[in-house]
Amino acid sequence: MLDLRPNCEYCDKDLPPEAADARICSYECTFCAACVEHVLLNVCPNCGGGFVPRPIRPKTERRPGVSLGRHPASTQRASLKYDRAELAEFARSVRDVKPEDR
Ligand SMILES: [Zn+2]
Numbered sequence: 001m002l003d004l005r006p007n008c009e010y011c012d013k014d015l016p017p018e019a020a021d022a023r024i025c026s027y028e029c030t031f032c033a034a035c036v037e038h039v040l041l042n043v044c045p046n047c048g049g050g051f052v053p054r055p056i057r058p059k060t061e062r063r064p065g066v067s068l069g070r071h072p073a074s075t076q077r078a079s080l081k082y083d084r085a086e087l088a089e090f091a092r093s094v095r096d097v098k099p100e101d102r
């Protein structure tokens, strides 16, 4: 199940579960759309993979036992493990390889 992490690892913007601009990689590294587009260049700094929009977990329990209320979002904020200069170099070195070929 997705963690639904509460913030962008790069700029620390709040990304509540309903945020339409939350992006995740296959490991659920979580960033805002602006950072993915303008800073990360669709390269996850932690794993080198690409990003997709994070699905929004429904608030309303339309089927028994499944809803945001039943499975709340994580409250554990994450922050970047790499310095910004190193990250920029990493993104530049990977950006031109399509995610499917990384
Ligand atoms: Zn951000």
Ligand SMILES: [Zn+2]
Binding pocket: 025, 026, 027, 028, 029, 044, 045, 046, 047, 048, 049
């Ligand atoms: Zn990642």
